[in-house]
Amino acid sequence: MAFEAFRQRIGSIIGGFDAAQAHRRLRGFRASRAHVNTLIAASGDTITARARWLVRNNGYAANAVESFASNVVGDGIKPSSTIADAAKKEELQALWLAWTDDADAEGLTDFYGLQRRAAREVFLSGEVFFRIRPRRVEDGLTVPLQLQMLPAEMLPLDMNRTLPGAGLIRQGIEFDGIGRRVAYHFLRRHPGDLTDPGLTNETVRVPAADVIHVLDPVEAGQLRGVSRFAAAIVKLFTLDLYDDAELERKKIAAMFAMFITSPAPETPLEPTEEDLEVEPGQVVRLDPGEDVSTPATPDSGGTYELFQYRTLLQVAAALGIPYGYLTGDTAKGNFSNTRISLIEFRRRISALQHGVLVFQLCRAVWSRWMDVAVLSGAIDLPGYDQQRRQYQACDWLPTKWDWIDPMKDASAEILQIESGLKSRTQAISERGYDAEQVDREIAAERKRELSLGLDFRRPGSPAQGPGAASGKDDKQGDEKDDDAPEDAEDEPAPKDEP
Incomplete structure (x- = not known):
């Protein structure tokens, strides 16, 4: 502490970065210097629990996670094999489907439903796990392989210890002496599922x-994921409380309450009359001396x-x-702002599709699936053991984006193809x-x-090929040429007149 105070005193003397000063404006700004792994170990489970609570109970949170998953996965990120043999490629794609x-x-x-669930979990808890489960051939599966999805809570954050030799376990992940992941220590039962007798x-x-560990790390050296709700939980929760208070205030204001003030009865022991009930449109006559007043309810204003x-807006950011x-x-934005x-948003989603879901999940599943498919005899790929990398090469195709302005976007794409800036x-x-x-x-x-x-192609469409628009006229011209006399140079020259 003495060194820290000395360092801050030196910093205030020499100046420099204002963001590092300890003056009055930043006196309450106490940023932690702990590594992200330490922070996740201390509060990751609490953040995930609060994020799940918000998705279950807050409409904005539920809409956000569904929107994220739908845009990241859509109908599915699908493989397209690059095998040169067209027949083998078609057979392989049919087996995968x-x-x-x-x-x-x-x-x-x-x-593809598992992909969508994985995208939801990455948004909610920052990570998700898939356990590859080999099956028996007699189980009757197309390829004897299945995937078991495990939520983040199944891998304990507090499991940290040194193993005999050079290995160690950090946050449930076992590493060898050179830092490679060699195993995961999962709980047999979800810690919050009381219906499981395990x-x-x-x-x-x-x-x-x-x-398969799917996560989107935000800092170097990060081992476990953190919920995307981390920066929005406080505002979402307090906004929800504020909305509830406003609803209750409106509910109370909508109840037309009246207070009837009457003079003191002549006989104190005389029982008071029943409360006056007012119905819509009712005309009430009060006794002489009675007065009616209504409470003033505050309004939220504009x-x-x-x-x-x-x-x-802050929550969305x-x-x-x-x-x-x-x-x-x-209703809050015009077309240009919405398009921007x-x-x-689509650039961010595209980066996450290819950098996280495709790289960590899709490629791993495709590689293991092809190995099992060949070994089980589900498909025959000659020389697979020597050409494994060539056989496994494929492109992963995300679901297409819906066009914002279909006419303009389609015209622009056709123009790019025709000008050679893009291939079909x-x-x-x-x-x-x-x-x-x-x-x-x-x-x-x-x-067909x-x-x-x-022929349903539009006349003049590029799909008809060059000269398609005038093909009918050309054909008619050819027919006329067939009936026409030969060229003059092929005809015999006329004789001179005598």
């Missing part, structure tokens, strides 16, 4: 190869709406959710589809239309 229905060990959703505080060691708006997505209020906020493959991939599969569907559709004498 069939397995997605078997992916959930609980049988409640498919693989033993309390009993843990099981699961190898790291069978665990500041309530502005206060709500500004507070919810803390959660990283646009104001309209948080509140469902679309959506573009910024890139445009189709950005919409969440596989270009090769789309081309096959289009070819099959054109063939041709057999039926149909």
Whole structure:
């Protein structure tokens, strides 16, 4: 403490950064120097519990987490294999699609539903775990593999100890001597689930190869996740209390209360009459000397709406959710402002899709799934052991963004393709589809239309190819040329007149 006081005194003398001074304005600003792991170990479970409470009881919080999950995952982040063999690729994609229905060990959703639940958990608690569960071939699954989702509370934050040798356990994660994760020590029972008869505080060691840890670390060296609600919990909770108080005040003000003042009765022991009940539209005659008064109820005035708006703007900024997505209020912004906020939001979501969900979850599941699919005989990929990396290469395609202005956005995309600034493959991939599969569907559709004498392509559309708009005229011109006489140079020259 003596050194800290000396350091602050020296800082106040030499000046420098105003943000580091200890003058009156910043006297109450006592920032912790503890590492994020220490802070999460001390309060991470409390933050997660409060975040879950808000989502269960606060409409804004519930809307925020659903909006986040829907934009991050949507219909699913789907793989598109880059195998050169078109037949093998189609077989592999069909097998994957069939397995997605078997992916959930609980049988409640498919693989893309698990992605959505993972996005919710990352928003709520900052992390989520998936345990890879190999199954027997006789279980009847498309590929004998399933995923079991485990919430953050299943990995105890307070488990820290040194192991024999060079290993150690930090916040439930076991590391070897060079800092690699080798195992996770999960609780057998959720600490808050009283309906589970399992033993309390009993843990099981699961190898790291069978665990997928999904989190979005915000600081270097961070081991466990922290809820995205951390910066918004206080404001959301106090705003909820304020709203409740306003509702109660309005409820009391809506009750038309009256106080009847009567002169003192002549006989003190004489029983008073029953209370006067007033109904809407009723005309009441009072006894002589009686007076009626109504209490004055305070009004919130014109500041309530502005206060709500500004507070919810701060909450939206803390959660990283646009104001309209948080509140469902679309009347506060014009088209340009809404477009700017959506573009910024989508950039953040795109970074999280590829940097967190795809890198940590999708790639790990795809790699393990292909290994099990080949080993179980569900698919035959010649030379898989020597070309494993080439076979596992794939692109992950998020759900397409809905166009803000469909006509302008579509026209701009067509212009980019025609000018060579973007390929059709890139445009189709950005919409969440596989270009090769789309081309096959289009070819099959054109063939069916041709057999039926149909063509639904717009005249002059790029889909018809060059010169398609004048194809009919060209055909008619060709027919005329067939009936026309040969060129003059091929005809015999006329004889001279005598």
